[in-house]
Amino acid sequence: MLKQIICCASLLVVALPAASSALAQPFVPVESYNRTRPDFENRLPLCVIPNSPTLVRDREVAIELAHVLLLEPEIVEMDVNIELLDNEGLWPSILVHLAEKCVGVMGVQIVPGEIAPDWMTLSRPYFEAPYVLLTRDDEIEDLTDLAPGTRLGVPLYSPIDADIMLAIAAGTFDGVRRLPYDRPELMMSLMEAGELDAAIVWQPHLDRPALQSGDFYSHQGTVAPLERDTRAVAVLMRTQDQMLRTMIDQAIDAVETETP
Numbered sequence: 001m002l003k004q005i006i007c008c009a010s011l012l013v014v015a016l017p018a019a020s021s022a023l024a025q026p027f028v029p030v031e032s033y034n035r036t037r038p039d040f041e042n043r044l045p046l047c048v049i050p051n052s053p054t055l056v057r058d059r060e061v062a063i064e065l066a067h068v069l070l071l072e073p074e075i076v077e078m079d080v081n082i083e084l085l086d087n088e089g090l091w092p093s094i095l096v097h098l099a100e101k102c103v104g105v106m107g108v109q110i111v112p113g114e115i116a117p118d119w120m121t122l123s124r125p126y127f128e129a130p131y132v133l134l135t136r137d138d139e140i141e142d143l144t145d146l147a148p149g150t151r152l153g154v155p156l157y158s159p160i161d162a163d164i165m166l167a168i169a170a171g172t173f174d175g176v177r178r179l180p181y182d183r184p185e186l187m188m189s190l191m192e193a194g195e196l197d198a199a200i201v202w203q204p205h206l207d208r209p210a211l212q213s214g215d216f217y218s219h220q221g222t223v224a225p226l227e228r229d230t231r232a233v234a235v236l237m238r239t240q241d242q243m244l245r246t247m248i249d250q251a252i253d254a255v256e257t258e259t260p
Contacts, residue, residue, distance in 0.1 A: 040103065044071040046235065047078050047102040049090065053184075053204040054127055054233055058106035061126050061255065065235075068251040076102045095119075098238050104248065108236040111159055121239050123248045125232035126255070131160055132206075134191070134217035135198045142224040143167075146198060148175025153187045153199030156180035160200060163226050172225070184211055191216035202231050 044066040048058045059075055066073035080093040094105055110125055133143060140146065152173075154161045164178055179196060181187040184205040190196040192214060200223055205211065223229050237245050 040074075042072055043074045044069060045074040045076050045102040047076045047094075047097050047105045049078055049105065049107050050080060052107045053202065053208060054107045057127050057204075058233075061252075062106055064255045065248060065251045068254045069247060074102075078105070094236065098236075103241065103244060104235040104237045106235055107233050110232045110234050119239055121237050121241070121245055123235040123237070123245055124252055125234050126252045128230050128232040129203045130230050131200055131223045131226075132203050133198060133200055133221035133223055134219070135221065136218050138219045140198070140219065141221045143173060143176075143221075144225060145221070146173060146176050149177065150175070151177050151179050151195065151197045153179050153181050153190060153196040153201075155184075155187075155200065155202070156182045159228055160223065160226065160231075163228050164200070167226065184208060188214045188216045 044062075046062040046065070048055055048062065052058060062075055063073040076097070078090075078093055078097055080090060097105065104123070108122065110122060116122070133140070143152075146152065152164070154164050161178075161180060164173075167173055168176060168178055179190075181190065181199070184201055185208075187196065187199050187201060188211055191199055199217075235248055237248070
C-alpha cells in the first residue's frame, strides 16, 4: 500500500509552479503536516497543473514513473481556475490536493540555492528546457547583440527576470529597457503591436496553442551571457514523504536511462 511508504525529508530549493507567478509560499501550521491522506492502495496519483507549459510532458512522465514503480498511474488535474487566482496563487490548492487527492504535483519549477518551506520537498528534475530570446532580427544571437534602447520583454516574478535586472544595473546591457510581462500571451500581443523589440521566454511556452497562430517573431537566439539559461521542473511532495521522494527520484533516473 502506498501510504505505508510515507515519511519525512527536506530539500534546499524553492518550488514555483511553472505555470504561475513566483509568489510567496503560504505559512503552514506544523500540526497540518501530518494530515491523514486517503489510502491510494496500488495507485500512484500525481497532480498536473492546468494550463502548464509542460502539461503533455508532465502527464507522460507521471505515467512512466508509475509503471517503473509497478503502480497504477492516475493523473489528477488540479481543480483550480487559473484565471481566478488571488495573490496566493496556486499554493492553497496545492496544499489541499496533496492532502486529499494526490501524492505529488508535477511541473513545479526548481530554483537552486533557495530554501524551501518546511512543508514541502522536491524530487530531482525530470525535464529541463532553455530560455530563448525572440526577435525579428536574424543577426541577434544573444542578449549582447541588443542595441541600446531595445525594449526587452522579460517574464515577471521569474529568476531570469532578477538576473536581467542585476545585469542592467551593472551596465552589462547598455541602454536595454526591461519590460516585464506576466503571461506569454501578453508577450505575444505586445510583440505583434510593436511595443516590444525582443522577448525572453521559456521555450515550452512556444508550444502553447495560443501562441501557435501568432506571427510575432522570426528568430530565436540565446540568453547568453546569463548563467541561468534553463528552467527545470520536478515533482513537489510533502516533507513527510521521504521514502516516496527517494522512490520517485530512482524512478526518474530509470526513465532517463531508458530514454534514447
